[in-house]
Amino acid sequence: MQQRKVLAALLAGVATSAACVIPPGTLSGTISAPFRIQVQNASRPAVHNLYMNLFVAGGGDRHLFIGPVGVPTFDLTLVDGVINHVPAGVRAVIGGEFSDIDHTTKLFMTGRGDPRAIFQPTYACNPDTDALQIELAFVAYQDHPPPGGWICVRPAFENSHEFRYYPPGNTLVDVNRECIKVTLVALIQGATTLSTVTTASSTSSSPPSSTSSTTSSAPANTNTVLPFTDNTALGWRFIGCAPEERRVTPPDAPVRTLPSALLAGDDLTNAKCMAFCGAAGYTYAGPEWRRECWCANSYLPTRQPATTLASLANCNYKCAGNAAEYCGGDAWLSLYQKCPAGGPCVNAVFT
Numbered sequence: 091m092q093q094r095k096v097l098a099a100l101l102a103g104v105a106t107s108a109a110c111v112i113p114p115g116t117l118s119g120t121i122s123a124p125f126r127i128q129v130q131n132a133s134r135p136a137v138h139n140l141y142m143n144l145f146v147a148g149g150g151d152r153h154l155f156i157g158p159v160g161v162p163t164f165d166l167t168l169v170d171g172v173i174n175h176v177p178a179g180v181r182a183v184i185g186g187e188f189s190d191i192d193h194t195t196k197l198f199m200t201g202r203g204d205p206r207a208i209f210q211p212t213y214a215c216n217p218d219t220d221a222l223q224i225e226l227a228f229v230a231y232q233d234h235p236p237p238g239g240w241i242c243v244r245p246a247f248e249n250s251h252e253f254r255y256y257p258p259g260n261t262l263v264d265v266n267r268e269c270i271k272v273t274l275v276a277l278i279q280g281a282t283t284l285s286t287v288t289t290a291s292s293t294s295s296s297p298p299s300s301t302s303s304t305t306s307s308a309p310a311n312t313n314t315v316l317p318f319t320d321n322t323a324l325g326w327r328f329i330g331c332a333p334e335e336r337r338v339t340p341p342d343a344p345v346r347t348l349p350s351a352l353l354a355g356d357d358l359t360n361a362k363c364m365a366f367c368g369a370a371g372y373t374y375a376g377p378e379w380r381r382e383c384w385c386a387n388s389y390l391p392t393r394q395p396a397t398t399l400a401s402l403a404n405c406n407y408k409c410a411g412n413a414a415e416y417c418g419g420d421a422w423l424s425l426y427q428k429c430p431a432g433g434p435c436v437n438a439v440f441t
């Protein structure tokens with residue numbers, strides 16, 4: 091049950107104004123919910139908070155870049171500490187393009203049997219936002235003891251950076267092409283998929299734990315005005331802009347997305363909506379059309395909101411009772427989920 095609590099805390103994600111609290115326990119080496127990888131090194135703005143892209147290379151391999159090169163990739167998974175991209179049949183390995191100058195080696199993804207890069211998921215607090223996050227701490231280069239070292243990124247073509255492995259005990263630096271040590275953060279997409287993240291009470295089936303020196307990191311969408319209303323201080327996390335039936339293609343069951351209760355009025359605010367749904371015992375709340383507030387304990391998978399910034403434009407109606415807040419759109423709900431009492435409470439990430 092302890093494990094379940096840790097999970098629930100993670101799912102709900104964000105801090106109800108309290109400081110970031112690291113849940114106890116060790117995370118499993120397998121994350122089957124799809125995630126995107128963010129790179130963090132707060133002292134290096136050129137790479138901080140950028141994302142890992144996959145770039146198609148010969149033989150079906152994928153080279154790894156941040157910056158303008160490659161394809162943004164949201165559906166990575168972790169299997170026994172190894173980063174996988176199942177649709178392409180590749181996983182992260184280390185090898186090739188060894189540098190005599192700084193002794194770094196290429197990190198890339200392939201379907202072949204090269205030695206894997208092994209990571210351990212670890213809770214940490216984002217240094218920018220103090221939100222709880224999951225870092226992929228680098229543990230080992232398979233078959234190449236000793237464990238340790240870290241992942242770094244160095245300049246490549248078209249203002250991009252490519253991923254490299256920096257071995258333990260190494261101190262060499264390529265002054266013309268510095269490989270910047272980075273923290274890799276797994277940004278798990280959506281809300282419902284998070285339930286597949288599990289915690290383990292021991293590391294028995296996980297890669298060996300390590301005192302990896304990678305630390306830090308953080309979601310990037312907090313330094314601009316958010317195109318949604320943050321209600322984490324009320325204990326509700328934003329999931330996204332959810333469609334009503336007529337916005338789903340093809341149309342599905344003709345029912346409301348959150349059909350269980352309705353509050354409507356020209357004084358509607360987010361706080362009134364969350365209070366209404368919460369008091370009635372519901373875990374989802376959705377302001378819509380300026381003056382409506384819908385509640386339920388679940389919703390159809392077809393109504394799961396997108397996680398693109400563009401999708402939020404559908405929920406740009408101001409609340410009838412507070413023009414400084416958003417209350418859904420025309421047949422679109424601003425969808426919120428109640429966070430567990432005392433747990434972290436984090437909004438979904440939109441990119």
Ligand SMILES: *[C@@H]1O[C@H](CO)[C@@H](O)[C@H](O)[C@H]1NC(C)=O
Pocket residue numbers: 130131132133134269270271272273304305306
């Ligand atoms: C940022 O990169 C520099 C250069 O590689 C490194 O010395 C430093 O430890 C890194 N900071 C973090 C927090 O990883």
